[in-house]
Amino acid sequence: MSIERFVINKRIHILPIAVVGVFFSSSIMAATPKSELQMMNPIVFQSDVSNVDSTKQLVEQLRYAQLLHRPDITETTLKRLFAVDPNNAEGLSFQAQHLAKSGQVDQAMGILKKLEAAQPNSVTTKQLRDALSIYGDNKATYQKIILLSRSGRNKEALQALNALFPNGMPTPELQLTYLDIESGVKGHERKVLIGLKKLNAEYPGVPDFQLAYAEHISKGDPSNPIAMKLLQRLSLESSVSGSAASLWISRLNDSYITKEVVQQYAILSSYYPSNVTYRKALLDANKRFEKETELRKDPKYLAKLTGLKELESGHILNARQQLLAALEARPNDPEILGGLGMVYLRLGQQEVALSYFKKAKKYDKDLRNVDRWNGYINSSSYWAYLERGEKMMQRGNFDGANRKYHQAIKYEPDDPYAYNYLAELALAQKDEKxxxxxxxxxxxxxxxxxxALRGWFNLQISFYGGEKALEKGRKLSSRQQRILAERFHEVEISLLMTELTVAINKGDIEHAKTILDKLVIDPPVSPWQRSEVADSLRLTGQTQRADKLMSAWSKNGTPEMSFAYALYLARYGQTVEAIAQLTAVAESDRSEAMNSNLNRLEQNQMFSALFILAKNDPEAAKKEIRRLEIEYNSDPDAMLSLIDVQFQLGFTKQAIIKLQSIKPTDKWNMETQLRYGGLLYTFEENEKFKEWKNHLESNSEYTVISFEQKIRRDLLFAEYAFRSEEYADAKIYYSSASQLNTQYQYGALLGLLKTQQALGEDDDAQKLALYLYSEKQALSSRQSMELALILMAYGYQSEAITLVEMLKQKQDSDAIDYRDGMAVAMEGKEWSLATSMAHYALIEDAINPKNDATIAEFTDDDALDLELKPSEDPKEENLRELYNNADDNWLTRNVKSDLDSIQARDQGYVSFGIDYSARDGANKSVQVPIEAIIPMPEYDGHLQLRADIVHLNSGDIDYYDSSEIMNEQHTGSAFGIGWLADSWSADIGTTPLGFEQQNIVGGLNLSGDLGDVGWKATLSRRAETSSTLSYAGMTVPNGVKDDKGKDWGGVMKTGVNLGGSYDLGGSVGYWASAQFHTMTGTGVEDNTHLGLLGGTYWKIINEENRRLSLGLNLMYLNYDKNLSEYAYGNGGYYSPQQYFSVSIPVNYYERLNDGFSYLVSGSVSNSWTKEDRPYIDGSPNGSSSKGGGFGFSLEAAAEQRISKRWYLGAAVDIQRSDFYEPNHLLFYAKYTFTDRWQPVSMPVDPLTLYGDFD
Known part of the structure; x- marks a missing residue:
């Protein structure tokens, strides 16, 4: 029997100890290397202690009485000790242990409580508490440790025993158990040997300890001469004679049979002359020797012996090789079968081990081994069922796994492992309860x-959150809390990290610094959380402190800490130092991610120089790229990275040419293929992409790829199909990529969602959108915003707004995400939230002005001026400062424009001015326009109030076909009220009251977008203001024969104007307009007006504060009648029957220092006209005529902000053509109700006369 079974199962039963003699009086001799325990004398006890008053002697006798399993001596000695010292702590401890061993656990616990009350912190009390725990709270744990040891899983058993007794073994017996288990852990042989020597030195003369020592030194060396001598002596010790003799004969049986071993059998037999077993063993030994001499000639037999020896030595793989070879010749040999069972048990292959143990039991004819095989079979069955269940769970067969786990429980109903597996199964099915x-x-x-403790605690976190879970966790027992101490710390750190993120996102820097101080004093264990702490320190202006901490943490850290430090250095532009950190990690300790990042950093170091060079000298950068193309010619991965860099640098044409020259080969691995395909997709090389895709799908070499690569490939194919509007194919690929729970799953599901939208599968799309919303915590910021836009489109506004609000808590949110969040919030009319998103967008843009992950990856902060300075921390800037200091890029322009719209909701003004215009010295007008814009944000618009004082002077005008001269002046006041909203406006008012002709005017304007085309529709009724006659009306002179004294004029235009524009922000834009109006007036013939206009323009300069454009405009006008004359029935307005012009306008406008804006424009044109003779008395009077010619116009305007709320402006323009030569001058002032953030308008937007609306 091995010591393993001896210690654990049957020590008390097979060690009947009989000790006689008198109490020892001399000191006990310690073992020395020389003595090797061989000369130890047996311990004797004093049976009569009635006269012994020394508590030290009595306690010493108690100690050895316990170790030698002498209850009689224990009870006698305890009686005397308590007579001498009733409250002796050590005596009480020995009494409690004695009671517990005899099954009286409750009485033992009572003694422990007594000691805890009297001496709660004494070593004796603590050791007794630990010793009794294996009879109480830790009974199941201790049994599990024994079970692990039986199954050969000694390392796990040892770890569990250390966890059970973190302060060390409380008794010598448990120390022996510990050493026995440790003896089964490979590499611990020397430690066990030292431990056994120490145990025998501290408690000399204890046969159990001597026997354990003999067994240990004879493991793997059954004929060890020192062990043989010890066993010979211990076989004569009555207390352990049977066990020693059994171990002795066991070792002899395990020994290579020689004449010397036969002699050992003879000695053992002579010690027990009446023992038939030993006599028979001697006879068998002689036969074995004879048989062995013959067997040694068989190599398969030698393989068996070698295999069993290797197994005993812990050389599992060598043992398997030898035993499998031996099994071929001896398939029914129980020793070989049992040995293979142990091999596979220790390899963790429970199913295979179980099969061998069952066969060993079947073929072993020695009934003494039945219990042994049954023990192994039960243990293997338990672990085999757990293993089967685990495999089924991994395959998704949850019902099958559940059955297997419950079958396992039948073999070990008191072991927690199976219940832990069942809990894991329930979690896989999302049944947390x-x-x-x-x-x-x-x-x-x-x-x-x-x-189980960790699982229970993690579910408390899931149910109640971290803080509540910690409260519950701290109500556990002290031992349970010690086990969870590390997890408690992780949760505490996580709560602090979350609080830190919220504080930083809110801009509460002082609170963030307080939290950071706590995290520095008690830092996270995770290298990545430490890196987050350092990032936050930098963000709060503590750059030097962050650098010092990361440096200190890296020096005493793991390779993972070095990795985190390297990435930290790389993030802040210290690429050289980052590379040094990674290269300092031994190659054998570098993970695949480390090697990948090391290669990336080394390559990026080269590319970083390119970005800096391109910034200062683009031509030199191009030369360097050509040199690198030669260097990387044989490295497709590096070449593809270089092409990507070219694209990021803006050398798109060169990048495309180089990509087109690359021919993919079947030698490329899948990663290279995917990078190549990704660039083809980016550059929209559609034909090449299709060719590459077809080749990849048809090539068998690329069918066996990792799940991750397959998903990335399918996603790339899906995106291409979606962009190509091949929605059915896109749906297939997105569906395939979304099947597995990977980092790409939610991206694939979003793609599937957009595809369903495109296919009109709205019901399925809405269901999927709501499912993704339920998984919102797992979505990236970019994915959240994509989903939010879709939810808004389906009317789920509250869900979309929730996603926007969550952006602040997500670590990956960048300026683009906040910009998208702002758009969603504005669509949902959540103006406060939209403003908050604008704030965060401008903060993030201040950190990364390019908003380009690729450029940030390749370049350092010094090169791009990205590193935050303590005095320049954007978190500390208010929104207005961010608005004013923002960089000029598409994102900031977009954000600021929307901020302007939000601010405009609460902004209003009063504007007034004086306007002068004249034409050919006649038809002069002086007007005083007054406009008030009153914000009404609760109604999403502004109230518009207008009052224009108008004075007209016709000058001397000849009445048609007469010598009569007309000269009239009119003064009146026009009033109007209107409403201005985002996509519509309306007004109603009057022509100037006081004019001869007075009319109601008004209009309705609608605008919007149709795809990329902006449109506007206007339905209106307005006055024709081009002359005194058409606007105010006049009186027919008395000298005219017909119609004298009649008032006529006051022409009104009623109709519709449809306009459209196309401008995506590039260098070219287009516009068009179609107009149709009916013209009516008092005493004026009815007329119709048709206008078709259109043009294009090129933005030669297109900057935020400056623009120069050149255009080409076409205009066609048609009036039914020529009513341009000053005659009753005519309206005095230009009305050709055919008019066509081509003009080339040039416009330049600029804004200086946000407070001054001006524009200068001019145009040249040529026109072609056809006019009927004036329409007199119901018909044209004469034949038509043709005309036209060259024309030009000049215009200038300027506006200056002179204080927080006051603005002054002026505008002047002249026009010269064959029919129209007006001059115009305007001065105006504007008072705003608030201190506006936005700069003055560019181009200048002068005050418009009410009569010129539309």
């Missing part, structure tokens, strides 16, 4: 089971 029940059951089997 059931999982909690299983973890609770596991804890009822073993209150200190770490897996």
């Amino acid at each position: 059931q999982a909690l029940d299983y973890y609770t059951t596991a804890l009822s089997k073993n209150r200190l089971d770490e897996t």
Whole structure:
């Protein structure tokens, strides 16, 4: 029998100890290397202690009485000790242990309580508490440790024993158990040997300890001469003679049979002359020797012996090789079968081990081994069922896994492992309540089971959050809390990290610094959380402190800490130092991610120089790229990275040419293929992409790829199909990529969602959108915003807004995400939230002005001026400062424009001016326009109030076909009221009251977008203001024969104007307009007006504060009648029957220092006209005529902000053509109700006369 079974199972039963003699009086001799325990004398006890008054002697006798299993001596000595010292702590401890061993656990616990009350912190009390725990709270845990040891899983058993007794073994007996288990751990042989020597030195003369020592030194060396001598002596010790003799004969049986071994059998037999077993063993030994001499000639037999020896030595793989070879010749040999069972048990292959143990039991004719095989079979069955269940769970067969786990429980009903597996199964099925029940059951089997405790605690976090879970966790027992101490710390750190993120996002720097101080004093264990702490320190202006901490943490850290430090250095532009950190990690310790990042950093170091060079000298950068193309010619991965860099640098044409020259080969691995395909997709090389895709799908070499690569490939194919509007194919690929729970799953599901939208599968799309919303915590910021836009489109506004609000808590949110969040919030009319998103967008843009991850990856902060300075921390800037200091890029322009719209909701003004215009010295007008814009944000618009004082002077005008001269002046006041909203406006008012002709005017304007085309529709009724006659009306002179004294004029235009524009922000834009109006007036013939206009323009300069454009405009006008004359029935307005012009306008406008804006424009044109003779008395008077010619116009305007709320402006323009030569001058002032953030308008937007609306 091995010491393993001896110690654990049957020590008390097979060690009947009889000790006689008198109490020892001399000191006990310690073992020395020389003595090797061989000369130890047996311990004797004083049976009569009635006269012994020394508590030290009595305690010493108690100690050895316990170790030698002498209850009689224990009870006698305890009686005397308590007579001398009733409250002796050591005596009480020995009494409690004695009671517990005899089954009187409750009485033992009572003594422990007594000691805890009297001496709660004494070593004796603590050791007794630990010793008794294996009879109480830790009973199941201790049994599990024994079970692990039996199954050969000694390392796990040892770890569990250390966890059970973190302060060391409380008794010598448990120390012996510990050493026995440790003896089964490979590499611990020397430690066990030292431990056994120490145990025998501290407690000399204890046969159990001597026997354990003999067994240990004879493992793997059954003929060890020192062990043989010890066993010979111990076989004569009545206390352990039977065990020693059994071990002796066991070792002899395990020994290579020689004449000397036969002689050892003879000595053993002589010690027990009446023992038939030993006599028979001697006879068998002689026969074995004879047989062995013959067997040694068989190599298969030698393989068996070698295999069993290798197994005993812990050389599992060598043992398997030898035993399998031996099994070929001896398929029914129980020793070989049992040895293979142990091999596979220790390899963790429970199913295979179980099969061998069953065969060993079947073919072993020695009935003494039945219990042994049954023990192994039960243990293997338990672990085999757990293993089967685990495999089924991994395959998704949850019902099958559940059955296997419950079958395992039948073999070990008190072991918590199976219940932990059931809890894991419940979690896989997202049944957290059931999982909690299983973890609770596991804890009822073993209150200190770490897996169950961790699972229980993690579910408390899931149910109640971190803070509440910690409250519950701190109500556990002190031992349970010690087991969870590390997890408690992780949660505490996580709560602090979350609080830190919220504080930083809110801009509460002082609170963030307080939290950071706590995290520095008690830092996270995770290298990545430490890196987050350092990032936050930098963000709060503590750059030097962050650098010092990361440096200190890296020096005493793991390779993972060095990795985190390297990435930290790289993030802040210290690429050289980052590379040094990674290269300092031994190659054998570098993970695949480390090697990948090391290669990336080394390559990026080269590319970083390119970005800096391109910034200062683009031509030199191009030369360097050509040199690198030669260098990387044989490295497709590096070449593809270089092409990507070219694209990021803006050398798109060169990048495309180089990519087109690359021919993919079947030698490329899948990673290279995917990078190549990704660039083809980016550059929209559609034909090449299709060719590459078809080749990849048809090539068998690329069918066996990793799940991750397959998903990335399918996603790339899906995106291409979606962009190509091949939605059915896109749906297939997105569906395929979304099947597995990977980092790409939610991206694939979003793609599937957009595809369903495109296919009109709205019901399915809405269901999927709501599912993704339920998984919102797992979505990236970019994915959240994509989903938010879709939810808004389906009317789920509250869900979309929730996603926007969550952006602040997500670590990956960048300026683009906040910009998208702002758009969603504005669509939902959540103006405060939209403003908050604008704030964060401008903060993030201040950190990364390019908003380009690729450029940030390749370049350092010094090169791009990205590193935050303590005095320049954007978190500390208010929104207005961010608005004013923002960089000029597409994102900031977009954000600021929307901010302007939000601000404009609460902004209003009063504007007034004086306007002068004249034409050919006649038809002069002086007007005083007054406009008030009153914000009404609760109604999403502004109230518009207008009052224009108008004075007209016709000058001397000849009445048609007469010598009569007309000269009239009119003064009146026009009033109007209107409403201005985002996409519509309306007004109603009057022509100037006081004019001869007065009319109601008004209009309705609608605008919007149709795809990329902006449109506007206007339905209106306005006055024709081009002359005194058409606007105010006049009186027919008395000298005219017909119609004298009649008032006529006051022409009104009623109709529709449809306009469209196309401008995506590039260098070219287009516009068009179609107009149709009816013209009516008092005493004026009815007329119709048709206008078709259109043009294009090129933005030669297109900057935020400056623009120069050149255009080409076409205009066509048609009036039914020529009513341009000053005659009754005519309206005095230009009305050709055919008019066509081509003009080339040039416009330049600029804004200086946000407070001054001006524009200068001019145009040249040529026109072609056809006019009927004036329409007199119901018909044209004469034949038509043709005309036209060259024309030009000049215009200038300027506006200056002179204080927080006051603005002054002026505008002047002249026009010259064959029919129209007006001059115009305007001065105006504007008072705003608030201190506006936005700069003055560019181009200048002068005050418009009410009569010129539309």
